[in-house]
Amino acid sequence: xxxxxxxxxxxxxxxxxxxxxxxxxxxxxxxxxxxxxxxxxxxxxxxxxxxxxxxxxxxxxxxxxxxxxxxxxxxxxxxxxxxxxxxxxxxxxxxxxxxxxxxxxxxxxxxxxxxxxxxxxxxxxxxxxxxxxxxxxxxxxxxxxxxxxxxxxxxxxxxxxxxxxxxxxxxxxxxxxxxxxxxxxxxxxxxxxxxxxxxxxxxxxxxxxxxxxxxxxxxxxxxxxxxxxxxxxxxxxxxxxxxxxxxxxxxxxxxxxxxxxxxxxxxxxxxxxxxxxxxxxxxxxxxxxxxxxxxxxxxxxxxxxxxxxxxxxxxxxxxxxxxxxxxxxxxxxxxxxxxxxxxxxxxxxxxxxxxxxxxxxxxxxxxxxxxxxxxxxxxxxxxxxxxxxxxxxxxxxxxxxxxxxxxxxxxxxxxxxxxxxxxxxxxxxxxxxxxxxxxxxxxxxxxxxxxxxxxxxxxxxxxxxxxxxxxxxxxxxxxxxxxxxxxxxxxxxxxxxxxxxxxxxxxxxxxxxxxxxxxxxxxxxxxx
Amino acid sequence: xxxxxxxxxxxxxxxxxxxxxxxxxxxxxxxxxxxxxxxxxxxxxxxxxxxxxxxxxxxxxxxxxxxxxxxxxxxxxxxxxxxxxxxxxxxxxxxxxxx
Numbered sequence: 001x002x003x004x005x006x007x008x009x010x011x012x013x014x015x016x017x018x019x020x021x022x023x024x025x026x027x028x029x030x031x032x033x034x035x036x037x038x039x040x041x042x043x044x045x046x047x048x049x050x051x052x053x054x055x056x057x058x059x060x061x062x063x064x065x066x067x068x069x070x071x072x073x074x075x076x077x078x079x080x081x082x083x084x085x086x087x088x089x090x091x092x093x094x095x096x097x098x099x100x101x102x103x104x105x106x107x108x109x110x111x112x113x114x115x116x117x118x119x120x121x122x123x124x125x126x127x128x129x130x131x132x133x134x135x136x137x138x139x140x141x142x143x144x145x146x147x148x149x150x151x152x153x154x155x156x157x158x159x160x161x162x163x164x165x166x167x168x169x170x171x172x173x174x175x176x177x178x179x180x181x182x183x184x185x186x187x188x189x190x191x192x193x194x195x196x197x198x199x200x201x202x203x204x205x206x207x208x209x210x211x212x213x214x215x216x217x218x219x220x221x222x223x224x225x226x227x228x229x230x231x232x233x234x235x236x237x238x239x240x241x242x243x244x245x246x247x248x249x250x251x252x253x254x255x256x257x258x259x260x261x262x263x264x265x266x267x268x269x270x271x272x273x274x275x276x277x278x279x280x281x282x283x284x285x286x287x288x289x290x291x292x293x294x295x296x297x298x299x300x301x302x303x304x305x306x307x308x309x310x311x312x313x314x315x316x317x318x319x320x321x322x323x324x325x326x327x328x329x330x331x332x333x334x335x336x337x338x339x340x341x342x343x344x345x346x347x348x349x350x351x352x353x354x355x356x357x358x359x360x361x362x363x364x365x366x367x368x369x370x371x372x373x374x375x376x377x378x379x380x381x382x383x384x385x386x387x388x389x390x391x392x393x394x395x396x397x398x399x400x401x402x403x404x405x406x407x408x409x410x411x412x413x414x415x416x417x418x419x420x421x422x423x424x425x426x427x428x429x430x431x432x433x434x435x436x437x438x439x440x441x442x443x444x445x446x447x448x449x450x451x452x453x454x455x456x457x458x459x460x461x462x463x464x465x466x467x468x469x470x471x472x473x474x475x476x477x478x479x480x481x482x483x484x485x486x487x488x489x490x491x492x493x494x495x496x497x498x499x500x501x502x503x504x505x506x507x508x509x510x511x512x513x514x515x516x517x518x519x520x521x522x523x524x525x526x527x528x
Numbered sequence: 529x530x531x532x533x534x535x536x537x538x539x540x541x542x543x544x545x546x547x548x549x550x551x552x553x554x555x556x557x558x559x560x561x562x563x564x565x566x567x568x569x570x571x572x573x574x575x576x577x578x579x580x581x582x583x584x585x586x587x588x589x590x591x592x593x594x595x596x597x598x599x600x601x602x603x604x605x606x607x608x609x610x611x612x613x614x615x616x617x618x619x620x621x622x623x624x625x626x627x
Contacts (some may be wrong), residue, residue, distance in 0.1 A: 121609065122609070124612055124613055125613055163588075164584075164587070164588045164591055167588075167591070167595070168591055171595045171599070175598055175599065178602055178603075178606060179602060179605070179606070189613060189614075189624055190625055192609055192613060192622075193610065193622040193624055194625060195606045195609075196555065196606055196619070196622055197622070197625070199602065199603055199606050200549075200555065200558055200559070200562075200603075200619065203559070203599055203603060204549050204562055204565075206599075207542075207546070207562050207569070208546075208565075210565075210569040210573075210592055211542055211565065211569045211572065213569070213573075213588070214572035214576060214585070214588075215572070217576050217580070217585055217588070218572065218575075218579065218580070221580040222580075222584060223588065267625075268625040268626075271625055272625050
């Protein structure tokens, strides 16, 4: 008979995570008990205040982390979570993205007083019921609690310190996103199709993850990352099981970040989902999944580096090349940005295979963790801003996402075109934008880690990628508009704030990357 | 007790599930195949728990069941919506998004 004892939960370190999860639950209660008219404002207010409170909490936890030399922080909840420097950094970033995402979700000016989400998801497209829902001004305010659940899943995912927590976090972050992708007000068939594809492929990949977890557990005899590290270092067990398990878990994580060859869902889902959801999802999922991937590879499989590093070399090269080549051929702005996000996944993996620990890095050299954390910050803000602008360029049928509709935008709305050009230049990695400092960081880390072939490919694909970004800029400024031309709907303060913050972040991180790089360096390494 | 037959069975079930996802057309059947993959993992987890002599794997199996139930709720809702719109649950018919 095995004795059970009460687990110790360190609420002092975990409360921001629990708070965000609680916000999701409160949101469900608001949905159930408040009259329809007041839900939108209450939901937004509660979620926003809660997110800001959680952010303050994360900052406080970050300043009070225990110092252990290279890493700082502690392992909490009986080994389920690690609250260390990188965790706190990622949590803070996720909560900022969540706040920006909330502002975008709450935007009601673009659809003339209605949100971007379906009035009634159950009403069939093109029926009387749908028109009635629209004329009665119905809104799905469930999107706010769904987003809070997704954010709490991401926070779990980023802090997971054993394989089971990793799996639970993966599912808690994915399930709300499947639903959110299917809730668009316009082009509902595309949106539903995106949800179906995302769901089936996402569930398929999580099946691989859990089988991989089972095999690694069978090899190591434990789910904890530290235990797996010990087992790999000492054991003489069945290595085939370990390697197959490692491969299967990697499939799931690489699927979530949209790396080639697991990228097939990315363009479809990015295009079909409501643009506000795409903005949030593109930024936040990548942040959380890269945090989880780094912790898994560095902490649990750190002593197995020689078997996963070649795999990541190959996947980084494939992601950059395939993403850049296919992006050139796109005629839809959202699809083009989706393929560009696949390229950026490749750049992020390039950073991930750089030098591992502070100890191995020379003076002034940038470590892999530091470079990836910094790149995630730059990428997140540029993505949020770019998709927020996509939601503004509209015609009578909703968003005008076809590239030809963007011709002549520079004359129509110089400000929006200028901001979008800035984000595109940032994606391309032009100096004095955030993208340049991010790219510099990951390339420097990969170079000093000896991955110079990957860096060569990365530089070449950056040049190729610059072509299709600059093509859009040329289109906006130098092409004559076709037909009635594009029109920019003036957003309310909510979307404008998000775009403003993103523009500011893109410029500041490009001109003065120092403070955020220091912060990433201060986060230190992953704790064991 | 030898645990190998159970691992072998779970690997066979997992393979049937993943091949099913790739070859079947009906979204519901695809989804059932995914559930089969999750249950194959459950069998592996429980067997490894027995082999390793600790309870981690059995607890994980409970979590996988909860996750599978949550996935059914979300997944069937999505498949239902698309079936009502298109009058078809075939994954080949939903093909507006491409290239």
